Amino acid sequence: MSPVSATYWGIPGYAIFWVLFVIAFGLFVQRLYILYRLMCLGKQENRFDRIGQRITNMLFEVIPQWCNLKSVTRKDLSGIGHALLFWGFSFFLISYIVFIGLAEGSGLHKVLMGSTFETVYSSILDIAGVFVIIAIVWAAIRRYVLRPERLEISVEAGVIMIMVFSLMALHFCIEGFGLAGSGDTTDWPPVGAAFARFLSGTGFSKSTLAAVSHGAWWLHYALILGFMVYIPRSKHLHILASAVNILFKPLGPNVVLEPIPLEALEAPEGSVTFGVSKIQDLTWKDLLDLYACAVCGRCHVNCPAQLSGKSLSPREVIHNLKEHLLEAGPGLLAGEAGASSGSQAKAMIGDVVTEDEIWACTTCGACQEVCPVNIEHVRKIIELRQNLVLAQNKMPESAQLMLRNMQTRGNPWAGAQSLRLRGDWTNDMELKILGESDNVNTLFWVGCTGALVERNVEATLSLTRVLKAAGVDFAVLGDAETCCGDPARRAGYEFQFQILAEENIEIFKSHNIKEIITSCPHCYNTIKNEYPLYGGDFKVVHYTQLIADLIRQERLQLTNQLNFLFTYHDPCYLSRYNEVYREPRRILQDIPKARLKEMERSRNTTFCCGGGGGHMWIEEQHGTTKINQIRIEEVIETGAETVVTSCPYCLQMLEEGIEQKGVKDSLKAQDLIEVVEAAMKQA
Amino acid sequence: MNTIVCVKQVLDPEIPPAKFKIDAEAKQVIPPPGVPPVISVYDERAVEAACRLKDKHKGKITVISMGSEKAADVVKHTISMGADEGFVLSDESFANLDSFGTAYVLGKAIQKIGEYDLILCGRQAADWGAGQVGSILAELLAIPVVTLACDIEAVDKNLRIKRIVNDGFEVLEAPMPSLVTVSSEIGLPRLPAGMRLMMARKKQIPVWTAQDIGAEASQLGKDNAHTEITSLTVPTRKTECEIITGPTPSEAAVNLALKLNELI
Numbered sequence: 001m002s003p004v005s006a007t008y009w010g011i012p013g014y015a016i017f018w019v020l021f022v023i024a025f026g027l028f029v030q031r032l033y034i035l036y037r038l039m040c041l042g043k044q045e046n047r048f049d050r051i052g053q054r055i056t057n058m059l060f061e062v063i064p065q066w067c068n069l070k071s072v073t074r075k076d077l078s079g080i081g082h083a084l085l086f087w088g089f090s091f092f093l094i095s096y097i098v099f100i101g102l103a104e105g106s107g108l109h110k111v112l113m114g115s116t117f118e119t120v121y122s123s124i125l126d127i128a129g130v131f132v133i134i135a136i137v138w139a140a141i142r143r144y145v146l147r148p149e150r151l152e153i154s155v156e157a158g159v160i161m162i163m164v165f166s167l168m169a170l171h172f173c174i175e176g177f178g179l180a181g182s183g184d185t186t187d188w189p190p191v192g193a194a195f196a197r198f199l200s201g202t203g204f205s206k207s208t209l210a211a212v213s214h215g216a217w218w219l220h221y222a223l224i225l226g227f228m229v230y231i232p233r234s235k236h237l238h239i240l241a242s243a244v245n246i247l248f249k250p251l252g253p254n255v256v257l258e259p260i261p262l263e264a265l266e267a268p269e270g271s272v273t274f275g276v277s278k279i280q281d282l283t284w285k286d287l288l289d290l291y292a293c294a295v296c297g298r299c300h301v302n303c304p305a306q307l308s309g310k311s312l313s314p315r316e317v318i319h320n321l322k323e324h325l326l327e328a329g330p331g332l333l334a335g336e337a338g339a340s341s342g343s344q345a346k347a348m349i350g351d352v353v354t355e356d357e358i359w360a361c362t363t364c365g366a367c368q369e370v371c372p373v374n375i376e377h378v379r380k381i382i383e384l385r386q387n388l389v390l391a392q393n394k395m396p397e398s399a400q401l402m403l404r405n406m407q408t409r410g411n412p413w414a415g416a417q418s419l420r421l422r423g424d425w426t427n428d429m430e431l432k433i434l435g436e437s438d439n440v441n442t443l444f445w446v447g448c449t450g451a452l453v454e455r456n457v458e459a460t461l462s463l464t465r466v467l468k469a470a471g472v473d474f475a476v477l478g479d480a481e482t483c484c485g486d487p488a489r490r491a492g493y494e495f496q497f498q499i500l501a502e503e504n505i506e507i508f509k510s511h512n513i514k515e516i517i518t519s520c521p522h523c524y525n526t527i528k529n530e531y532p533l534y535g536g537d538f539k540v541v542h543y544t545q546l547i548a549d550l551i552r553q554e555r556l557q558l559t560n561q562l563n564f565l566f567t568y569h570d571p572c573y574l575s576r577y578n579e580v581y582r583e584p585r586r587i588l589q590d591i592p593k594a595r596l597k598e599m600e601r602s603r604n605t606t607f608c609c610g611g612g613g614g615h616m617w618i619e620e621q622h623g624t625t626k627i628n629q630i631r632i633e634e635v636i637e638t639g640a641e642t643v644v645t646s647c648p649y650c651l652q653m654l655e656e657g658i659e660q661k662g663v664k665d666s667l668k669a670q671d672l673i674e675v676v677e678a679a680m681k682q683a
Numbered sequence: 684m685n686t687i688v689c690v691k692q693v694l695d696p697e698i699p700p701a702k703f704k705i706d707a708e709a710k711q712v713i714p715p716p717g718v719p720p721v722i723s724v725y726d727e728r729a730v731e732a733a734c735r736l737k738d739k740h741k742g743k744i745t746v747i748s749m750g751s752e753k754a755a756d757v758v759k760h761t762i763s764m765g766a767d768e769g770f771v772l773s774d775e776s777f778a779n780l781d782s783f784g785t786a787y788v789l790g791k792a793i794q795k796i797g798e799y800d801l802i803l804c805g806r807q808a809a810d811w812g813a814g815q816v817g818s819i820l821a822e823l824l825a826i827p828v829v830t831l832a833c834d835i836e837a838v839d840k841n842l843r844i845k846r847i848v849n850d851g852f853e854v855l856e857a858p859m860p861s862l863v864t865v866s867s868e869i870g871l872p873r874l875p876a877g878m879r880l881m882m883a884r885k886k887q888i889p890v891w892t893a894q895d896i897g898a899e900a901s902q903l904g905k906d907n908a909h910t911e912i913t914s915l916t917v918p919t920r921k922t923e924c925e926i927i928t929g930p931t932p933s934e935a936a937v938n939l940a941l942k943l944n945e946l947i
C-alpha cells in the first residue's frame with residue numbers, strides 16, 4: 001500500500017499530501033515573485049536577441065556541466081564533484097515529479113509501481129544516489145577539513161549538504177524497509193535490495209519494517225518540500241538562477257559597456273545619474289548575476305588584485321551587492337508603490353563596495369573567465385568608476401593625472417613620463433603618413449605607449465621593419481595619432497572615451513581606411529569591439545595575427561635559429577578578451593630551435609601583468625604586493641630565458657618585474673615582434 | 684556672484700625639455716609639431732577658484748582669452764570645467780604684446796562685458812612667467828588687487844582672501860569688485876566631467892577683434908610697448924656626476940657628507 005493512500009488519525013493521506021504541497025509551493029512562488037520584482041528594479045537591457053543560439057548555448061553549458069568542468073585544473077577538481085551532484089540530483093528531481101507528484105499524489109501509483117520502467121529507473125536512481133553521496137562527502141571534506149582559500153565557511157552550505165545527504169539516506173531507507181516489509185525478494189534496485197536483505201535478517205517484523213518505510217517516506221517528502229522553500233531563500237538560489245543567467249550571458253565580447261545615451265547628454269544637468277551609484281542603476285541582468293552567484297569563490301582565487309593583497313574580492317563585491325539588493329530592495333519596491341522611499345540605509349559606493357575595491361580592479365577579466373555562471377563583474381566595476389569620476393569627481397590622484405592628460409593632451413603618457421613627441425618614432429623611417437599619401441587603405445595604429453615610451457618604441461620600429469620586409473602596404477598617422485580611449489574608458493571617464501572614439505572614427509573614415517593593424521591589445525580590443533557601437537566598423541587585426549598569416553603565406557621566413565627556452569605571457573586583452581592565443585604560439589613554434597614552455601596560467605586563463613584597466617598609471621594600493629612580481633615568479637618557475645609578450649603594457653610590467661626581482665642576468669622580456677625580427681633572414 | 688577669469692593658451696609645459704626650440708634671431712619660441720597648446724596651469728587654477736565660488740554662491744563665470752583663434756580650445760576647456768560663457772580676443776594687432784598691451788586689451792574686453800564682482804587671473808603665465816598682467820589690469824580698471832591667493836571666500840559683500848607669503852599666509856579682505864591672482868596652492872583643478880565635457884565641445888566661442896572691444900591702435904603694436912625683448916636663449920645647464928663610494932655603506936655616507944660640506 002502506498003503511504004499516501006493510507007489514513008492517518010482519520011485524515012486521508014492524500015489530503016495531507018496536497019495541503020503540504022500547496023503550502024510549500026505557495027512559499028516557493030511567493031519568494032520567486034519577490035525576487036523577480038526586485039530584479040525588475042534594474043534598468044532595461046536587451047538580452048533577448050538570438051534566442052535560439054542562447055538556448056543552445058545554455059543547454060550545452062548546463063546539461064553536460066561544461067560550465068563547471070571548464071575550470072577543473074590539477075589543483076581544483078571540485079567541478080567534477082559538482083557535475084556528479086548535478087547529474088545525480090537531476091535524476092532525483094525527475095523522480096520526484098514522476099514517482100511522487102504523479103504516481104503517489106495523483107493515485108497513479110498502481111500503474112507505475114512494479115512496472116519495468118519503475119525497476120529500471122529506481123536502479124538508475126540507486127546509482128545516482130551513491131554518486132550524490134560521494135559528491136556530498138567530498139564536498140564536506142573540502143569545506144570543513146581541507147578548507148580551500150576560495151570557500152568561506154557558511155551555515156547555508158552545511159544546511160544544504162545535510163539536506164541532500166538526508167534525502168539520499170531516506171531514499172535508501174524507503175526502498176530497503178519497503179522491500180523488506182513487503183517480503184519481495186528482488187535484485188533490483190541494487191542498493192535498495194541489498195539493504196532489504198540485510199534488514200530481513202535482523203528479525204524485525206514485516207509490519208514494523210513497512211511502518212518505518214512509511215515514516216521515512218513522509219519525512220522524505222517533507223524534506224523535499226522544505227528544500228523547495230529553502231532554496232530561493234538561500235545562496236542556493238543559484239540552482240534556479242544560474243541556468244537563466246547563462247541563457248542571458250553576453251554573446252559577443254565579455255565586457256559589454258553601453259554608450260551613454262544621447263538623451264542623457266541633453267537632459268538638464270543633475271537629472272541623470274552617470275554610471276552606477278544605486279542598486280537601481282544596475283540593469284536587470286546585473287541583478288540576475290547576483291542571484292546566480294553560488295559564492296564558489298573561483299573569482300576570489302583568480303583575481304590578481306586579491307592575490308596581491310588588495311582589498312578587492314570579486315566574490316565579496318557580488319555577494320555584498322546581493323545582500324544590499326535584498327536589504328534595500330523591498331523598501332524601494334514599497335516606495336515605488338506609493339509612499340516616498342524610506343531612508344537609504346547604506347550608500348552603495350562606500351558602504352557596500354568601497355572606493356579602494358573599485359579602483360583595485362585591473363579589468364583583466366579573470367573573474368569572468370572562471371565564473372561557472374557567467375557573472376559580469378568587470379562591467380559593474382567600470383560603471384561604479386564612471387559614477388565616481390563623472391558625477392563625484394572622486395578618484396585616486398594618479399588616476400586624475402592620467403585622465404587630465406587624456407583630456408588636455410590626448411594621451412595618457414604626457415609630461416615627465418615621456419621624452420618623446422608623438423611622431424618622433426617615424427623620424428628615421430620611410431613611412432607613408434596618412435593624409436600625405438591617401439591611396440592606402442591600411443592603417444598601422446601604433447598606440448600611445450608604442451609611440452611615446454622608449455622601450456616600446458623599439459618594438460614599434462621592429463614591427464615597422466618586419467611589415468616593410470614582408471611588403472605590407474600601410475600608412476601611419478604620425479603626430480596626428482591620438483589615444484584610442486581605452487585608459488579613459490576603463491577608468492570610468494566615459495565622455496572622454498566617447499569624444500576620442502568619435503574623433504578617431506571620423507579620421508579613419510575621412511581617409512577611407514578599411515583595415516587597421518594594431519600593436520597594442522588594448523587598442524585592438526577598443527577599436528575592434530567598442531568602436532562599432534559608435535559607428536566605426538573596420539577590419540581590425542592584431543599584429544600577431546597578421547604575422548602568423550604572413551608566415552603561412554611565406555611572405556615572411558623565419559630561418560635564423562634561436563636556441564632559447566621561451567615562455568609566452570598572454571596579454572589579457574588579447575587572449576581572454578579576444579581569444580587570440582594560438583597565433584603567437586604558432587609564430588614561436590615556427591622559429592627554428594626555439595622551445596616554448598608554458599606557464600600554468602596561460603591562454604584564456606592567463607594572469608594579469610598589473611597594467612590593465614588604467615593601472616599603468618593608477619598606483620597600486622600601498623603596502624600590497626605588486627601584481628607583476630607574482631607573474632614574474634610564475635615566469636621564473638618555467639626556467640625560461642626569455643619571456644615573450646605582445647602588449648606594450650605587459651612588456652613594461654614584465655621588465656620592471658625582472659628588474660625588481662633582480663634576475664636581469666638570467667631572464668629578459670621581449671616583444672614577440674622583436675623575436676620575429678631576430679629570427680628573420682637578414683637581407 | 685559674477686566672475687570674469689582671464690586665461691592664456693600656452694605651449695604645453697609638459698613637453699620633453701629636449702624638444703623645446705627657439706629661434707634666437709626672431710626671438711621667438713618654435714612650437715614642436717603635433718603638440719596642442721594647453722591652458723596655462725595657473726590660469727586653470729584661477730578657473731577652479733571661480734568654479735568653487737560658483738558651487739557655493741551660484742552666479743556666472745565668463746572667461747576671456749587673448750591669443751590666436753585656436754585659443755577657443757582653452758576657453759572650451761574652462762566651459763567644460765564649469766564656466767558659463769567665453770570669448771576669444773584675437774586680432775593681428777594683438778600679436779606679441781607685452782604685459783601692458785595685454786592688460787589693456789583684457790581691460791577693454793572686460794569693460795565690454797560690463798558687470799562683475801570679481802576678476803581672476805593666474806599668478807603668472809606658464810610660458811613667460813612675468814606675473815604683471817593681473818596687477819596692471821587692476822590698475823587700468825581702478826579696482827583693488829590681491830596677488831598669490833590660495834583661498835578665496837565671499838563673506839557678506841566682501842572677499843576674504845588667503846594670500847601666500849614667504850613664511851606662511853596672510854588673510855586679507857577686499858571689497859567687490861576686486862582682482863585676485865591665484866596661486867597653485869589653491870589645489871588641483873577639477874577634471875571636467877559629466878556632460879559639460881560634451882556640451883563644451885559643441886559650444887561656439889565668439890571671437891572679438893580690436894574693433895569689437897574698441898581697442899585703440901595707439902595702445903597696441905611694438906612701437907607702443909613698454910618693454911622689449913633684447914635676446915632670447917635657452918639656458919644651458921652643465922651636469923657633472925661623481926659617484927661617492929666607500930668600503931661600507933656607512934663610510935660611503937660619511938664620504939658623501941664630507942663632499943657636500945666641501946661644496947657648500
